[in-house]
Amino acid sequence: MLDITAQFLKNKYRINDNVLDLYERALEDIKGQFEYYDKIREYNQLKVLNALQEERISDSHFTNSSGYGYGDIGRDALDRVYARIFNCESALVRPHFVNGTHAIGAALFGNLRPGDTMLSVCGTPYDTLHNIIGINKNTNIGSLREYGVKYKQIDLIDGKIDFESIRTELEIDKTIKLVHIQRSTGYGWRKSLLISEVEDIISFVKTINPEVISFVDNCYGEFIDKVEPTDVGADLIAGSLIKNIGGGIAPTGGYVAGKSQYVNQASYRLTIPGIGGECGSTFGIMRLLYQGLFFAPHVSIEAVKGAIFCSRIMELAGFEVLPKFDDKRSDIIQSVKFNDKIKMINFCKGIQAGSPVDSFVQCEPWDMPGYEDQVIMAAGAFIQGASIELSADAPIREPYIAYLQGGLTFDHAKTGILIALSKILN
Known part of the structure; x- marks a missing residue:
């Protein structure tokens, strides 16, 4: 029965x-x-709860700023909460990011300059990044390629990182400024990278060239392990608030987190150089961003x-x-x-x-x-x-x-x- x-x-x-x-x-x-x-x-859950308590979050942080958004205490406190959760120096959490790709794009455009090279070590990135990088060679869209940023990638071997090829590229090409690590699979047939594997990549890269920025696309990965990429040495990460970390409540947005110098550079591409994260009204949705984080x-x-x-x-x-x-x-x-x-x-x-x-x-x-x-x-x-x-x-x-x-x-x-x-x- x-x-x-x-x-x-x-x-x-x-x-x-x-x-x-x-x-x-x-x-x-x-x-x-x-x-x-x-x-x-x-x-x-305890980690998030403690971060909210340490920043003394109160009803006053559920702000409703307008215009420029100067002095939005709820927005700025949420940045600090994220930085605590990710155990890093700084975070930029904004409803103005339209998706995770936008947050990733701000991080890349903010930290790469003409003549620099971006090296993807997990094969071809997720499809929506192709226009950002210029992989598909579409013209007049303002891709990194059009601004003189070069791109290289190292394919996986049977789903595993090709460390020897990474070594070769880093030793030969001194223009490599940023290593791109995609934690999730994208539209590929492989397992997502475990945090231990992310740590191995970052440690390996830093041993060869400590100046290279280790950037992790953290989409779909938040709170699936007890540690995040920033806990194991990532310089910069980015993700979406309508994926894991928004808890199904955040109505929009994304984040960038990591070392302050790299987060600041990303903020100048979200808004404009010289203003960065100092502006940006939050339209009365701060309570939803906090509550979503708590549920995440x-x-x-x-x-x-x-x-x-x-x-x-x-x-x-x-x-x-x-x-x-x-x-x-x-x-x-x-x-x-x-x-x-x-x-x-x-x-x-x-x-x-x-x-x-x-x-x-x-x-x-x-x-x-x-x-x-x-x-x-x-x-x-x-x-x-x-x-x-x-x-x-x-x-x-x-x-x-x-x-x-x-x-x-x-x-x-x-x-x-x-x-x-x-x-x-x-």
Whole structure:
């Protein structure tokens, strides 16, 4: 006899008995993983709580500045809270960053000059960075390439960092100013970098040339470990507030954090040289940024639990997944390889159908700004594009891999995944 929850899934969402059987098997297999990540969640919750207490945050910090935004105590205190959490000198947390790519772009443009070289050590960066760097050679868009900043990359070898090639480039090319480390996978088929691996890269680079800036794209990675890249030597990191660290409450924004000199340079590209972070009114959303940060350790682990469940049930259903359900994780993303365009699209449509918002619409592949291939995105979210909420996206290219992320609650994440799997198997 089915329990009341299983009966509801069957009656309301047409989840068949085969999928429900996989569901029960997956839940049993992943119990040990949940215990591990709950300990990380608890530690990070304490870390955030302590940072808020140390900065003596009060109701007066939930400011509503206008115009120039001079003297916005809530904005400036939030910068200090982030700096405490990331154990670094400085942070720039602003609603004016439109996404994580914008924050990364400000960090790169702020710290690279004509004649400098940016070296990516994790292969090709995420698709939306290609226009920033100038990889795709689009002209008249103001890319780093157009401003005389050169770009090199070192591809991974079987998913691992090629340290010898890094050594060769750093010893030969003295124009390398910044090493770019992408913690998450982007649209690749590899595991995200563990913090220990990030530490190894930074230590290796600094041994060869201590003046090189170590920059980490921290998107999707906050609060998935007990330490962050800045704890292990990263000079500069950047991320989005509508991913992990916004806790599903921050309505927009991004952050840059690290050494003061590099954060300041990034601030001059967010606004203008000489003003930087001194300006920028906050439109009355400071309470949401603080509250989202407070929820972020819990919500981030809920998303990880959804990813672990997705990994196990999709593997049981016969699909190739990365990472495996029992692999150690460094971000909230779960990759599923379909080797079939229609199955991949139907999976994304199933996630859309399982959303609390716009569940009745059909997502379709389209030419999305900043991407080289058509992309299908399932994102029935309370905040547009918030990938800490349950979402899935996939470039329309072989071998047809979908990337699932988010889930404000595990209960919702697993329901959306069950609907998506049923849409494929039915």
